[in-house]
Amino acid sequence: MRADTLFYNGNFFTPSRKKINWLTVKEGWITALGTGAPDRHLLVQKKVNLKNKYVLPGWIDAHVHLMLLGQRKFEVDVSSCRSLAELKKRVLGRKTQEVWIEAYGLDLEKWKETNPLTAQGLDRISSRIPLLIRQKDEHALWVNTSLLKRAHLEKRYPLGYLVDKDMEIIFKLRPKLSSQKIKGALLYAQEACVREGITSVHDMAMQSLPLKNLSELMRAKKYDLRVYGALYGKEALKEFYSPKVNLFQHHLTVRAQKLFIDGALSSRGAWLSEPYCDMPESTGYCLWQKKELLERVHSAFQKHFQLIFHTLGDQASLWLLKVLASKYKPQELGQRPLGDKRIRLEHVEILNREALFLMKTLGVIASMQPWHALSDGPWLKSRLGQKRLSQVGRFKDILKEKIPLCGGSDAPIEPHNPLWGIGAAMIQKGQRLNLQEAIHMYTLGGAYAEFSENIKGSLEVGKLADFVVLPKNIFRLHPKELLEVKTQMTVIGGKIVYAQ
Ligand SMILES: [Zn+2]
Incomplete structure (x- = not known):
């Protein structure tokens, strides 16, 4: 047997749960997995000793904003400022002459x-x-x-x-970014991701110019991170009449469209079924009329795009699902092989029972960011009141109803280390996941949400050789200890893209 690379002397976590110590890669794909010492007759060009470390499938972050993450390279971080004076000091601390x-x-x-x-x-x-x-x-x-x-x-x-x-x-008034700056930002975002063991991201706001530059980087073999893009904005939608799937050896796929149904909870824009406790005259808002939304849905389906909806408040999810159900039968949306639309709801931070059941009936995916619920924790109660807190972050209920669940960070708004997300899913105030379930969110769950469960999300022969090497057996750690674990190595398509 011939292979390009042999990774040996590792502890690989595979679906079979058998003890696996080595794997071989050929042209980016896993060709064999084995126990103990690898066959001496194996013909390989390169051998990598994993020194008894622990190997998991590469993380899939199902919700990032790649350009926003990358642009932070050029922007001022004011997250620690507590007053106008501090803001002034921080902003003026930058020496560059800017327009x-x-x-x-x-x-x-x-x-x-x-x-x-x-x-x-x-x-x-x-x-x-x-x-x-x-x-x-x-x-x-x-x-x-x-x-x-x-x-x-x-x-x-x-x-x-x-x-x-x-x-x-x-x-719209922002100075146009040069190609060089866009590429700089994209590369910065890639670095940030692979450092945390992320091998695939779902970009939630893919626009035409960054996409053009990303393609150029991939063509030049400078971009290893796999990107699944959801188009956002009129311009991007105009340019893409049909999805682009598995470009650059499965590095780039653009087959989704992102639509916002409501706003955010912090600015009281999330659409709730009952008013905000700290603003009783408001229930947030909806950004769509039923008729024009259905037209957009129809057009996306005709072009074979997946639809990804930002729905944060419970009313936003419920209204959207009812609108969909008024036009489409469950078998047209959620059931395979005919209706395999894999509609996604992003965030679903507050979810009521009626919406939960409709998600199940229509075969809709829940894409959630465990860190959000943690970081919003301090003010959730003032916005929603005690009674509604049980509707926040319903990870367990979603799994119980067998609704597909994937995990993401919403980087750069929240930290993008998947182990932090996994830890957060395990220490939520309300519904906690176990480690296995939380890992699933960031591996196979993410793969399913991008129609890639056959080639990603687990370490199996015939799948892409994307994996992360960790120094410790995370199954033996307390969830809080996950925050301390540093990625040792990240491998995409058999290529080491990061090593500590
Ligand atoms: Zn987002």
Whole structure:
């Protein structure tokens, strides 16, 4: 038998649960797995000693924003700022001469100022250069007067605070990123991912220009991270009449479209069935009319795109599922082989029983980010009240109903280390998963959500040789200890893309 590479002397976790100590790779695929010492007659070009370490399938992060993650290389991190003075110090601490300053990570929940943040406040940091500060969850932003004027918004938004859809008016004014900068950002994001053992990501906001640059990087063999793209924005949708599947030896697939049904919980934009406890006049909002949504769904199905819906509040999920059920029979959506649409709901942070059952009936996938529920924890109760907390993060109920579940980070909004996500899924206040279930979210669960369970998500002959090497047996650790485990090696298609 011939192979390109032999990885030996490891402890591989495989579905068979047999003790596996080595595997061989040929042209990126797993060709054999075995126990004990590998056959001496094996003809391989390269041998890698895994020194008795532990090997799991490469992590699949089912919800990232690749460009946002990469662009952080060029932006100001204001996540630790607690006052306008701190904000000023941080923003002006940058020495570069810029025509536009952008910062991310603002967390007003930790803000110590009594006065609200306004455009006039930001003018004290920069009155001339446009300044844009984004909220931690990327669902709100603040701008200074210079930028308000440029956008002709001084009358409409005198305070310089914009939420969700309106943010686009500001984003349109951003200076165009050069190809070089886009590539720099994409490479930075790749590095950040492989360092944590991630071998595949689902990009939730794929736009045309980054996609073009990503393709160029892949063509030049500079991009090993596998990317499953969900198109977002009119321009990207116009350019793609049909899905592109398994380009560059299974490195790039673009076959999904992302639609937002509601906003975020932090800015009280998530659409709830009952009002917010700390804003009783509001239940959040819906971004669609039924008729135009059904037209979009129909058009996506005709072109064979998967549909990925951002639904955070319980009413958003329920309304969407009812709209779908009003037009399509369950067998047209969820049942294979005819209706294998694999519709996905992203976040489903609050979910009521009716929506849960509809998800099951329609064969819809739940794509969740365990870290969200943890980091939102401190203010969830004030938004939702005690009674509704049992509807938050219903991981276990989803599994009980046999609804497919995949896991992601929502990076860069939340940390993207999958072991942190796995740990978070195991220490939730409400519904906890066991390690096996949590790992499934980030491996086979993610693979199923991108129609790739036949080639990804587990270590088996005939699948892609994507795996992560860990220094410890995570099955012997307390969930909290998972946060300390550092990835030793990341392998994509048999190639070592990261080693500590
Ligand atoms: Zn997201």
